[in-house]
Amino acid sequence: MSSGRWFMTFCPACERSNMFDREQAIVQWRQQMLAAGISSPVPLEELEAHLREDIEQQVRAGTEASRAFEMGVRHIGEAVELKEEFQKTGNATRMFLRKLRGSLLGAGEIPLPALDDFEPAARRTLELAPEEARHFNHAFVGTEHILLGLMRSESKSLSNVMRRLGVGSAAVRLEIEQIVTAGTGAVGSTTIPFTPRARRALRLAAQEAKSLSERQVSAEQVFLGLLREGGGVAAMVLKKLGVRAESVRAEILKETKARRGAG
Amino acid sequence: MVRKELVAASAEPLILALLDRGESYGYAIIQEIKARSGGKLQWTDGMLYPVLHRMEHRGLIKARWGESETGRKRKYYSLKQDGKRAMEQHHEQWSLVHDVLSGLRKEQYV
Numbered sequence: 001m002s003s004g005r006w007f008m009t010f011c012p013a014c015e016r017s018n019m020f021d022r023e024q025a026i027v028q029w030r031q032q033m034l035a036a037g038i039s040s041p042v043p044l045e046e047l048e049a050h051l052r053e054d055i056e057q058q059v060r061a062g063t064e065a066s067r068a069f070e071m072g073v074r075h076i077g078e079a080v081e082l083k084e085e086f087q088k089t090g091n092a093t094r095m096f097l098r099k100l101r102g103s104l105l106g107a108g109e110i111p112l113p114a115l116d117d118f119e120p121a122a123r124r125t126l127e128l129a130p131e132e133a134r135h136f137n138h139a140f141v142g143t144e145h146i147l148l149g150l151m152r153s154e155s156k157s158l159s160n161v162m163r164r165l166g167v168g169s170a171a172v173r174l175e176i177e178q179i180v181t182a183g184t185g186a187v188g189s190t191t192i193p194f195t196p197r198a199r200r201a202l203r204l205a206a207q208e209a210k211s212l213s214e215r216q217v218s219a220e221q222v223f224l225g226l227l228r229e230g231g232g233v234a235a236m237v238l239k240k241l242g243v244r245a246e247s248v249r250a251e252i253l254k255e256t257k258a259r260r261g262a263g
Numbered sequence: 264m265v266r267k268e269l270v271a272a273s274a275e276p277l278i279l280a281l282l283d284r285g286e287s288y289g290y291a292i293i294q295e296i297k298a299r300s301g302g303k304l305q306w307t308d309g310m311l312y313p314v315l316h317r318m319e320h321r322g323l324i325k326a327r328w329g330e331s332e333t334g335r336k337r338k339y340y341s342l343k344q345d346g347k348r349a350m351e352q353h354h355e356q357w358s359l360v361h362d363v364l365s366g367l368r369k370e371q372y373v
Contacts, residue, residue, distance in 0.1 A: 085313035
């Protein structure tokens with residue numbers, strides 16, 4: 001999928017409605033890059049830093065933000081071509097070592113909490129998330145896939161929290177599907193890595209559990225972690241649906257009390 | 264506008280020479296080259312990064328993550344010892360080409 005095709009459909013629309021959202025546009029651009037196989041964190045973080053710098057300079061020079069974004073994306077170039085160039089970087093040995101390290105450590109620098117640290121529904125979510133990624137032909141598990149996994153995890157306590165917040169799982173799925181574009185090629189049978197944002201979100205979830213001296217991370221804490229991470233697709237969707245971290249935390253406390261009272 | 268092949272071939276010596284003046288980052292490198300060539304040396308911005316990564320992999324330059332004045336993440340590159348040597352080699356070779364070319368041209372007009 002080329003970066004050209006989507007901003008043709010995306011940018012004119014937001015210019016017309018006069019509601020250009022720079023952050024959302026950058027998130028979508030990241031999605032395109034990831035879907036084309038530009039990996040995260042390196043080199044995608046660096047390309048994103050470049051794009052932001054370019055937009056900032058253009059805006060400072062008086063260019064309208066949406067136009068600056070469009071030009072910035074053009075300056076960076078097509079994801080497919082970049083991918084080919086980046087592939088020339090590593091030689092075979094390096095690729096092999098990276099794969100080996102990846103399978104030993106789990107690819108990124110941010111370690112994932114152990115699977116045992118999650119309650120059954122949350123654990124089920126982490127198994128469903130890669131399934132969701134495959135469904136979109138994405139070679140990465142992002143915050144959006146975890147959120148979709150949560151919606152399918154059938155966690156009783158999470159659905160209680162969501163009901164009281166007035167958020168429906170159908171609405172969440174719909175919002176995600178509106179933002180995320182499917183990749184073109186099917187993803188192979190290898191393990192799909194979690195993106196740095198997804199890892200960060202899961203660590204934040206673990207932090208929430210720890211602050212309540214809970215032994216395991218619940219599904220609703222994963223939900224809160226996604227929201228607190230702040231920059232991923234999941235956080236963007238939840239914020240758009242009016243979900244706020246403080247209210248989620250308050251609802252989780254109620255849920256915990258009810259559970260402890262019952263147990 | 265300078266031809267694509269020449270732009271590609273000159274990327275490494277230009278980056279090395281630029282980093283020899285001090286550490287820098289992708290966006291600034293592109294701007295500097297653009298300004299110094301009067302906009303005639305045009306890189307597709309994104310294409311600079313694979314070149315930088317290859318040079319890093321070959322041990323010519325090293326990278327570190329830092330921050331911009333506004334607190335945004337930024338990856339800075341600087342020259343390593345091997346990069347300095349590579350720069351000298353490039354310089355010799357490009358000077359040679361330049362000398363031969365200008366020598367031939369001079370003879371034409373003598």
